[in-house]
Amino acid sequence: MSAGGRDRQRAPRGRTGPGVAAARALIRLAGVLVPGGRRAAWRAEWEGELWQLRDDGRRSLGFALGAFSDAAGEGWQILGRDVLRHDLRQAARGLVRAPAFTVVAVLTLALGVGANATVLSLTSGLLFRPPPGIGDPEALVQVGRNADPTAFDNWSVPAYEAMAAASGGALGGMTAWSAAGAVVGRGSDARSVAAHLVAAGYFRVLDVRVGPGRVPLPDDGPVVVISERLWRERFGADPGVPGRPLTVNGRPFTIVGVARDGFAGADVFRAPADLFVPLAHHAVLRGRDDGALQDWERSWVWVLGRRASGVTAAAVRDALAPVVARLGGAGWLVPGTAVQVVEGVGVRPAERAAVRPVAALLLGLAALVLAVACVNLAGLAAARGSARAGAVGVRLALGAPRGRLVRELLVESMLLGILAAAVALVLAAACAPFLDDLLPTAVAVPFTPDLRVAGLTLLLGATAGFAFALPPALGATRADPAGALREAGRSATGGPRRLRSALVAGQVAVAFAVVAAAALLVRSVMNAAAARPGFDASGVVALALDPSLVPEATAGQTLALWRAVRAGSAAVPGAGSVGLVSALPVVDGQRSRTPLPPGGLPTAGPPPPPVILVEADAGYFAALRIPLVAGRLFEAADEGPMQAVAVVTRALAERFFPGASPLGRPLPFAVGDGPPPTVVGVVEDHQQRSLTDPPAAAVYLPVGSGAPLDLVVRGSGPPHRLLREVAEAVAAVRADLPPRRAAVLSELLARSTGGTGVAARFAAVFGSLTLLLAAVGLYGVLAQAVAHRRRELAIRRAVGARAGDLAALVARHALSVVVPGLLAGGLLTLAASRAVAGFLYDVTPGDPTVLAFTGLTLVLAAALAAAGPTRAAARAEPAEALRRP
Amino acid sequence: MGRRPGYATLAVLRALAEGPGYGLDIMARTELPSGTVYPLLARLDRDGLARARWEREAVAAAEGRPRRRYHQLTARGRRELAAMLREWRPLTDPLPAPGKARPEEA
Numbered sequence: 006m007s008a009g010g011r012d013r014q015r016a017p018r019g020r021t022g023p024g025v026a027a028a029r030a031l032i033r034l035a036g037v038l039v040p041g042g043r044r045a046a047w048r049a050e051w052e053g054e055l056w057q058l059r060d061d062g063r064r065s066l067g068f069a070l071g072a073f074s075d076a077a078g079e080g081w082q083i084l085g086r087d088v089l090r091h092d093l094r095q096a097a098r099g100l101v102r103a104p105a106f107t108v109v110a111v112l113t114l115a116l117g118v119g120a121n122a123t124v125l126s127l128t129s130g131l132l133f134r135p136p137p138g139i140g141d142p143e144a145l146v147q148v149g150r151n152a153d154p155t156a157f158d159n160w161s162v163p164a165y166e167a168m169a170a171a172s173g174g175a176l177g178g179m180t181a182w183s184a185a186g187a188v189v190g191r192g193s194d195a196r197s198v199a200a201h202l203v204a205a206g207y208f209r210v211l212d213v214r215v216g217p218g219r220v221p222l223p224d225d226g227p228v229v230v231i232s233e234r235l236w237r238e239r240f241g242a243d244p245g246v247p248g249r250p251l252t253v254n255g256r257p258f259t260i261v262g263v264a265r266d267g268f269a270g271a272d273v274f275r276a277p278a279d280l281f282v283p284l285a286h287h288a289v290l291r292g293r294d295d296g297a298l299q300d301w302e303r304s305w306v307w308v309l310g311r312r313a314s315g316v317t318a319a320a321v322r323d324a325l326a327p328v329v330a331r332l333g334g335a336g337w338l339v340p341g342t343a344v345q346v347v348e349g350v351g352v353r354p355a356e357r358a359a360v361r362p363v364a365a366l367l368l369g370l371a372a373l374v375l376a377v378a379c380v381n382l383a384g385l386a387a388a389r390g391s392a393r394a395g396a397v398g399v400r401l402a403l404g405a406p407r408g409r410l411v412r413e414l415l416v417e418s419m420l421l422g423i424l425a426a427a428v429a430l431v432l433a434a435a436c437a438p439f440l441d442d443l444l445p446t447a448v449a450v451p452f453t454p455d456l457r458v459a460g461l462t463l464l465l466g467a468t469a470g471f472a473f474a475l476p477p478a479l480g481a482t483r484a485d486p487a488g489a490l491r492e493a494g495r496s497a498t499g500g501p502r503r504l505r506s507a508l509v510a511g512q513v514a515v516a517f518a519v520v521a522a523a524a525l526l527v528r529s530v531m532n533a534a535a536a537r538p539g540f541d542a543s544g545v546v547a548l549a550l551d552p553s554l555v556p557e558a559t560a561g562q563t564l565a566l567w568r569a570v571r572a573g574s575a576a577v578p579g580a581g582s583v584g585l586v587s588a589l590p591v592v593d594g595q596r597s598r599t600p601l602p603p604g605g606l607p608t609a610g611p612p613p614p615p616v617i618l619v620e621a622d623a624g625y626f627a628a629l630r631i632p633l634v635a636g637r638l639f640e641a642a643d644e645g646p647m648q649a650v651a652v653v654t655r656a657l658a659e660r661f662f663p664g665a666s667p668l669g670r671p672l673p674f675a676v677g678d679g680p681p682p683t684v685v686g687v688v689e690d691h692q693q694r695s696l697t698d699p700p701a702a703a704v705y706l707p708v709g710s711g712a713p714l715d716l717v718v719r720g721s722g723p724p725h726r727l728l729r730e731v732a733e734a735v736a737a738v739r740a741d742l743p744p745r746r747a748a749v750l751s752e753l754l755a756r757s758t759g760g761t762g763v764a765a766r767f768a769a770v771f772g773s774l775t776l777l778l779a780a781v782g783l784y785g786v787l788a789q790a791v792a793h794r795r796r797e798l799a800i801r802r803a804v805g806a807r808a809g810d811l812a813a814l815v816a817r818h819a820l821s822v823v824v825p826g827l828l829a830g831g832l833l834t835l836a837a838s839r840a841v842a843g844f845l846y847d848v849t850p851g852d853p854t855v856l857a858f859t860g861l862t863l864v865l866a867a868a869l870a871a872a873g874p875t876r877a878a879a880r881a882e883p884a885e886a887l888r889r890p
Numbered sequence: 891m892g893r894r895p896g897y898a899t900l901a902v903l904r905a906l907a908e909g910p911g912y913g914l915d916i917m918a919r920t921e922l923p924s925g926t927v928y929p930l931l932a933r934l935d936r937d938g939l940a941r942a943r944w945e946r947e948a949v950a951a952a953e954g955r956p957r958r959r960y961h962q963l964t965a966r967g968r969r970e971l972a973a974m975l976r977e978w979r980p981l982t983d984p985l986p987a988p989g990k991a992r993p994e995e996a
Contacts, residue, residue: 050913054912071926074925
């Protein structure tokens with residue numbers, strides 16, 4: 006190397022690899038964080054030492070990465086002190102001094118962020134937060150049974166016990182539960198609550214805190230653990246409650262403990278449970294022993310397990326698979342049954358799959374609301390910026406460093422965003438109790454924002470403040486000081502205002518899309534409610550009654566009870582047809598079951614396709630106006646536990662008796678313990694699982710098995726009065742049989758629109774919000790334009806323009822914003838239609854009525870927003886031109 | 891010092907006690923990464939426990955390399971190191987056994 010010392014000092018640049026070059030770039034980049042005064046020396050030290058590592062690219066890179074923490078520390082030394090001591094105070098003072106701006110800006114942003122916080126709380130509660138009161142929920146698994154890969158079904162008690170016995174190594178414990186209805190108290194004090202029958206080890210496996218009192222033990226008599234809620238509401242949180250008697254379903258139970266921390270069961274999509282009864286006492290709870298604990302064919306318990314440490318869900322499945330295969334081979338399970346294990350607790354795979362698209366749609370809509378709010382925030386910040394331009398110009402002219410101003414504005418914007426996020430969280434918390442009512446099913450989780458949601462919301466608010474309040478404020482510092490002083494209070498330049506108009510046009514477009522989505526979804530819900538699903542729900546009320554909840558519930562007596570209830574309801578003035586059914590169509594999603602071939606246990610081969618089994622009486626078909634196609638309906642003599650005859654739907658008749666009449670012939674499969682029932686009638690097909698699924702093959706059996714039933718009554722008067730009078734008639738028959746649900750059928754159906762209903766309700770709120778925000782945005786841009794053009798308008802007036810001409814100027818400005826916005830909105834709606842298409846019922850995304858309605862709504866809102874500025878322009882006085890410089 | 895000094899502070903102070911050194915030098919003596927050593931040296935400088943000084947241009951030029959910034963322990967730094975060495979005891983206690991007993995249940 007012949008070069009001189011100075012050249013050699015610079016030489017590293019020449020003979021280094023890419024690693025060293027990258028390291029040098031990293032150090033230069035990190036140096037930006039170091040305060041200006043110290044930056045040169047800082048870079049010299051780091052670069053100087055990097056030179057020594059010039060032969061080792063990898064070490065150079067590692068070395069350079071460390072420069073970031075060093076630079077951040079250096080930067081924080083200065084920034085941390087100044088930001089906290091000076092800028093924050095300055096920013097707070099600035100916001101307090103402009104209360105109107107602060108309040109409007111915070112509220113605007115809070116609406117947008119609040120929409121997101123609410124949807125995030127909902128999503129978090131439904132999908133990401135385990136039910137309350139469960140310890141270490143991540144280690145829990147749900148064990149499901151499936152004959153086809155999409156299913157995730159529950160188990161029979163003997164099957165659960167067989168798995169529990171074999172699960173030792175992989176699971177730290179296994180338990181099971183099943184939901185049941187219950188009535189606590191007696192006489193007029195009786196109240197309907199949700200109860201869970203729980204297997205041994207339930208509280209230990211779920212790690213639920215119980216106290217006062219204890220968990221149930223094997224030697225206990227009929228005992229019950231009550232929820233914290235019941236403990237507080239019924240017993241005033243008395244610590245002496247354990248040991249006290251509690252009447253459940255008219256039978257004596259003893260309270261042993263109180264489940265704490267808000268525990269209300271291990272299921273999100275179910276009403277919160279108030280009673281936990283050991284499975285062993287289920288016969289006491291039901292008033293009869295139907296052998297369900299030993300019955301392999303009755304699948305009714307959900308199985309949960311706690312993973313042993315280091316064991317994956319797949320390993321749990323592998324551990325259980327041999328047991329399940331053995332049970333299947335022995336004929337105890339339907340052939341082809343597989344075990345499925347999913348991590349977590351509270352939400353089953355199908356529910357997760359159903360909720361996810363709704364959550365995605367709602368998050369998308371909330372994001373659009375926020376976008377519209379952010380544009381308004383930018384507009385407000387721009388207006389404030391130009392109002393402050395004079396003061397800023399003075400400070401710059403007096404020599405204030407621009408960096409200082411920028412930092413102050415940055416802190417102010419973030420502070421604004423954080424304030425808005427705080428207001429948004431308060432809004433979301435206030436909305437939380439009402440979210441339950443928006444959902445189609447009861448849920449056992451609270452929707453108050455949790456820490457995760459709060460963190461995200463604060464981040465969202467601060468980011469929005471940073472991204473939308475800062476740039477316009479910065480614009481004000483960019484003007485040259487002299488110009489700012491001269492121009493203060495006069496017309497602004499055209500550039501930012503054109504941008505502003507474009508942004509407002511964007512708002513109109515987004516508002517169009519959100520309102521259109523809302524209109525499509527609401528239309529779908531209305532269509533669904535108006536649909537004739539093969540039955541007629543109008544004027545029908547339904548009361549869910551469970552005869553097993555009264556003490557003397559033997560089969561014969563239940564039938565007598567049903568007949569008394571039927572007779573009592575029929576005597577209500579205005580009541581028409583009165584009937585009974587074990588599951589309401591669509592509302593209860595009449596579940597299908599796999600029928601067993603005659604002879605009982607399944608044989609080899611694929612399981613037969615499922616059919617729907619429902620108990621009903623003749624009055625049910627009359628009340629819902631389901632027409633009889635052939636044969637007859639049930640008679641009083643058919644009713645009872647024997648279930649020897651059946652009425653089938655047309656679809657079932659065509660599937661199992663193709664080309665022949667099924668009347669008088671036995672079904673080709675068993676539906677209970679006895680021989681297959683004989684078909685006596687065929688009814689028309691109708692919707693059963695949902696409003697959209699095709700009608701399924703269904704078998705109707707006579708009532709009288711003791712299963713809980715819905716009393717359905719068609720009446721001529723107002724349905725709510727009918728509902729009240731029928732409820733009174735039932736209470737007159739049995740005071741201690743409070744209905745578990747009493748509702749107008751058409752309202753139940755409207756709630757059964759699932760995701761569409763939820764999305765529609767949220768979209769309606771979000772649509773109104775965006776409409777309001779977009780109107781405010783349009784008003785802002787027009788009002789500002791009129792204010793800026795006051796002098797020009799006055800001069801025009803002075804030289805002979807009429808008031809109408811001036812108003813037309815503003816109106817033309819409004820049109821120049823709204824028309825492109827509407828066009829873009831229409832295109833946006835069509836482009837985004839795929840997001841809502843899955844939720845629509847009997848309406849397409851391009852529906853002209855919906856698009857026209859949306860356009861009209863927006864035009865109306867725009868007209869309202871433009872009215873004020875237009876009038877202000879028309880009132881411009883020629884004298885103004887003289888008064889204003 | 892604003893917060894309780896940790897092991898890294900002790901290591902850097904001990905390395906400096908061996909004599910003045912530049913950053914890379916201290917990294918080698920302590921086997922700590924750059925992201926730890928440089929912020930620590932800056933902090934010791936601010937707290938007056940060490941002092942940084944650029945080496946003379948002539949020395950660097952003579953050796954044909956960029957100038958180095960040497961860090962040197964001050965008298966206060968030495969006292970602090972002595973105090974820390976008295977305070978630090980080897981950590982020999984075994985970790986407490988994890989787990990808790992659960993009552994048996996039905």
